[in-house]
Structures are given as C-alpha cells and as structure tokens.
Amino acid sequence: MSQPQNTENQSAQAVDEHRRNFIGTSAALATLTIAPGVMVYGLAHSKPADEPVSNKVRWGMLIDSSKCADGCTDCVTACFTENGISLPSTPPKETDSQWIRKVELKDMRTSRTQSLPVMCQHCEEPPCVDVCPTGASFKRADGIVLVDRHICIGCRYCMMACPYKARSFVHETLTDQNPDVPRGKGCVESCTMCVQRVDQGLNPACADACTKAGHQAILFGDLNDPNSEIAKRIASKATVQLRADLALNPGIRYEGF
C-alpha cells in the first residue's frame, strides 16, 4: 500500500480536509484490497492450521434427489477412494464398511422410484453422541459428528442408537490406510464430511464427485452463513430432514422427494 507523501507539508486546515479525503480513499482502497480476500475466504472456507474450529460455522449439505441419477454411484466411489475404504464386495457383505450409500426408494402406493445418497446426517442432537460411554463419539464445534478412534472401545452402542444406520464397525485388520484418514480394527467409523479436506478449505469428496459428474445433486456449505449458497437455497426452497420427527436437527437436508 502506498503512502501519500505530501501529508507532512500541509497546514492544519488543509491537513483536516486532506486527511479526511485520504482516510476515505485509504478505506476504500483497503476495502477493495480486502474484499477479494474475503470473497476468496468465503469460497475457500479454510482456516489457519493452528486455529481451532468454532461454532460460528456449521457445516451441512443439501442433496437434491431429483438431480440424483439412478444407478450413479460416483459419490460412493469418491468417498471410498478418498477415505481409503475398500469398495464393497459383490455381492456386498454385511461386514463391509460403508460410509455413504445410494438408497433406491420406491413409493409403496404408486411404485414410482427415485434414489438419493444417505450418510451420517451430522445431527445437532446426535443420539450416537448421547449413548457413547467414553465420549469417543462427539460433535465438533463446527457441527461435524466424529468418532475419536483413540478413545473408542468398540462397544457398538452408537451403531444401535443411530436412526440412519450411518455407522460401520471395522471387523478385520486394515493395512495401507490413507495417512489423512486413520481407521482400524475394532473401532466404529462413519462419514466425517471429509474433515481432512474441509479443514483445508475443500469440499467433501462426494460433493466434488457429484459436481464433476455434472449432476450437482450435493451442495456443501456453511449453514450459519446467510450468504452461502446452501443457506440461501434452504431459506428459499422446501427441504426436508430425514426422520424429522425425531427432532435431531441434522445438518444434511434433502429436496426433491
């Protein structure tokens, strides 16, 4: 930022006016300088590595079932690749971990079908957090529900408590984990909303994969920021939460069904 050099030589009267103009110009220039930074910050939603997460932000996703293509499992594949989970066997085994899955829905009365992805709903009042005996299942300040695998004793009570069947238990020894996503035998796990990516200012893998595939059914963003795209869409359109009757206030919302 350049400094005007002539302020020193002005008389008291002229300094006032000039200073007023200068301050105004500086402020305008500073705003213009900061504004792109602020915009980039809004888009990148990253935080410095040494700063703890806060509840000013609440991460959420909006999933548009009408845009979700039948038979497409790009979000599932992306999640598995990103988090180092081996893809489900064919036919799928009941012991395979699955953090996100495509659910095919059929209306019982009309036989009309549609599909949508289901993962951990990152509830505001998570039943899994209530029941965990050690506190390993916890909700981070920014709304992401996680399992602290250092404390998890593998009792699977959270799996009993989850209304969305979001959690998986690791039934055998794992090798070659993704260094950013430690996971191992004997602990419970579920969708982390790709914390390792979110903390760096990226989107979860499923959201990016869906956008890349051209469907744009999954939108990720800050629910607490009224200017974010997700907050604006939720404020203007009808969206639902799964099992809304349980009043858990999940961070994942759905539209189109």
Next chain:
Amino acid sequence: MASITFSELKGTSTRFWFLAGLIGLFAALGLGSAYYMEHHGHIVTGMNNSIVWGMPHVFAVFLIVAASGALNAASIASVFGKMAYKPLAPLSGLLAIALLAGGLTVLMLDLGRPDRLIIAMTYLNPKSVFAWNVLLYTGFFTFVAVYLWTMMDKTKVTYTKEAGMAAFIWRLVLTTGTGSIFGFLVAREPYSTALLAPMFIIMSFAYGMALYLLVLIAAYTGSGRPLGDAILQRLGRLLGVFVAAALYFVFVYHLTNLYFTKQHAVEKFILLDGGIYTTMFWLGQIIIGGVLPLIILLNAKLRASRTLLVAACLMIVVGGLAQMYVTIIGGQAFPLDIFPGWQESSSFFDGVTHHYAPSLPETLLGLGGLAIALLIVTLGVKVLRFLPASLADADVDPHKKA
C-alpha cells in the same frame, strides 16, 4: 430356636471335581474364544454392521439381569423381614456377584478394543446409559460385598438390614439402567419404550430366582445336605408369581404396539413372519419360558416334585435366553424405517431383514460367561461358609410341624 450353622462344602468327591472341571473347561473355552475374536477381529463372528450385538450380548444381558434377581432370596429376609429366608441370604449374595461377574466378563471381552477397558472406566460420558451402568455395576459389587460381610461377620450382623436395603434399592436402579440401555434407543421401533425398564426388573426376579433354585438344589443334592420342601415350595410359588408378572408385561408391550399402526410392521415381524425370531418368541419365551413353568409352579401337587421344579427352573432359564435373543437380535434384524412410506433398498442392507448366524467363537464366549459365574459359585461355597449345614424343614422353621 436352633441356630443355623454355615459351613464350607467339603468338595473332595470325584463328582465335585468333575463338575468344577467341566465348568472350568467351558470357562477356558470362553476365554480362548475371546482371544481368537480379538486377534482376528469380529469378522470371525456372525455379528456385522446390521446386527451389531449377538450371542455374547444375549448371554451377557441375561446374566446381568439374572444377577440382580438372584439377590431376591436375600432381600426377602433382610428387606421384607421374613426370617425363614435368612439362611438363604449368603448364597444369594454370592450368586448375584458371580452372575454379574460372568456377564460383565463376556461384555468386556466382546468389545472391539478390550485393551482400552481402562478408558471405559476413566473417560465417562455423563449422558450415556452405558457409563451409568459402569458405575451401577461397580456399586453393585461393593454393596453386595458389604452385605455379605454384614451377614458373615458376627460383629457386623446388626447392620444386615441396612446393607440389605441398600443392595435392594441399588439393584432396582441397576436393572432399570440395564432395561434402559434398550429403552432409550429412540431409533429402533422394538425398543424406545419406557416399559422395557420395569419389564427387565420383573424378568430379573424370574430369571434370578430360577437360577438360585437350580444352584441351591444342585449344591444340596450334590453334597448330601438336607434340603426341606418348605423352602423350595415357598420359593417355587414365588417364582410362579414372578413368571406370571413377566408374562403380563410382555402382553401389555405387544398389545400397545399392536394398537399403533406404525408399529404393525415390527409386530408382524416378531409375532408372525420373523422366522427364527417368531419361533423363539412363541415357543421359547412364551411356552417354554412362561406357560409350561407356570403350570408346574402354580400347582402345589406338581410343584412338590423336585424333578418338575428343576425342570420348571431350567425352562425359565431357556425361556430367558430366548427372550434375550428376540429382544436383542430380533430387534436389530428388523430394518430401520428411515423413509416412512417408502420401500428402501441399498448396498448397505436397508429395507431388508438383517441376517445373523451365530458363530462358534461368540457362542462359546457367551457360554464361557455362564461358566465363569458358576465357577465362582462352585469354588466360593467350597472355600467360604455360604451354605447352611442343613435346610431341613425343622431347622429352617421350628414352628412348622414336621
């Protein structure tokens, strides 16, 4: 009144060591299975992401519920003041501790990370029923140990009533906590009801008393000590009342569920077309565990036969295990209803009945817990003075005409 003398079981006969050895074998197999499961992971069991709690939990919860009920015989003496039952109290306390120890062993060894047990005792989430139960179980051991101390230490006998009352109240809270483990789960239709807590309490009365009678009869018949009919008849009749009350709770539970349209699917599953769960419910829980024992226990003539009494108690135990199977596994087999009004299907087994086939390691682990409980009792009565030298009618109740 002749004073009751307690003495250790001699325990020198071949029969005794054979029995202890057999029980010890099952306990060892249980521990070996736990090691195998921990080493290879739960992939070697029948449990999976849909049925997360299986045979080990069926046995563990049964043993824990029965543990609280096993204290009944002692409570009748200390809390309700029926002096005729005083000689029965020490064995009742021992059995309660043994059953709880056996049940907890299974539960802890089935954990995905049993090496982290110390974390379960040091990091406690105050909102978790499981965490409350950790405190309740530890407290139970303490309260019953103190209660036993007041009974067996002549200088502390004056405190028996207070200790007994404390243990009685504690076990009611403990069983409420055990029932609430399931009752608090809002997500699953077969659970999420306040009725489960009192239902578990009444079932604990039945299962605990049945096991107590079996252990009592086994100990006295095996050691040749006299065991009069007066005690057995009274306890048997009381057991009948408990079984009837348990059936009542089951009836109200299903009747209420049948009244709610939204619960019809799960009721149809349990009562009609759930396959193994329907069989376990009607044949195991209701007929074998309820109706047949009631016929024996509420009829004085049938009850008088010791063989039939033992058969009734065994049937109640089998029925109890069947009930736990239906509650714990059947409750998980029924799929979650995430999208009411829609039919769901996915690669994660949404919308379909979940499949469970118990494997050998997990069944051996469950049986191992029962074996550990019985081993504690078997060795306990040999080492300490839990058993009265005689429970013949004349010794127990001098007012009763022989």
Next chain:
Amino acid sequence: MMAWLASHRMWKWTAGIIAVLCLSIAYAASSSAPSVGPKIVIDKTRSGDHCVEDTAFMRKNHMKLLLHQRDETVHKGIRTTKYSLKNCISCHASTKDNRVIGDDEHFCQGCHTYAAVTLDCWECHANKARPAPAAIATTLPAPAAIATTLPAPAESVEGEKK
C-alpha cells in the same frame, strides 16, 4: 523366639534378593552404551540432521506430545504439523520400505521393542510415509497471502499530527 527367627530368616532372604537385583542392575547399567540399546536406523538424508526437538527431550516426551496433538487435531481441528504423527513418519520412515514398523531396525518398532512398550498407533494410522508433497496439489492458495489488515498510513498520519 521361633517367630523372631522366622522373620529374621525372611529379612535375610529379602535382603539377599534385593542385593542380587541391585548388582544385576548395576552390571547392566555399567555396560558400555553402544552394545546396549535398540539398533534403529535413522536416515538423515530424508530430512536433515535434527528432529523437531532434541533427542533427550524426545526420548522422554514424544508420547506426551503425540497424546496432546491427537486431541488438538481430532477435537479442535488444529492441524499444525510440527508434532503431528505424519510429520514424524515423513522423516523417520526407513529408506528401504518407507515404513516405521516391520522389524526391529525400523524407527518406532526398534525402540518400542527394546523398551517393551506396546505400539497401538499402527492399528489405525498408516505406517508408510506419504509421497513428496509436491505431487499432491489439492489446496487453494492461502487467503492470508492477501492483506487482511488496514494499511499503516492511517496511523502515521495521526502520528504526524503531533
């Protein structure tokens, strides 16, 4: 009298056992250092010639650093790299197979086997160093590169006024 003798004998035995233990510990401690201790290989070509803290400090405190860092990262999302496990591995992984466990010459396993302390980390954490950071470019440029504070001139104008 007999009781005293019995206890006297017990004390003699106890003293004897303690003496033997002390002698063996002294003998073990007096052995020249290089022939005792884990034979781990620290390859200094990977990263430079010193750790994030000095050796004596690390020997005593690395577990405390890790325990603290894991809570910071998991619960608060603090992802500073100095004490992170990934950072440790990036330097200490063996050049032969890129791992920190495998046999007693590997960095973590070597010391832990020697000290008989169970290693629990690798049940979940990857024990391989990840490839060079340049190969992965998935982060956007840090917004902090763009000025986020008001420029200085406003203050200096106030200063000049005096």
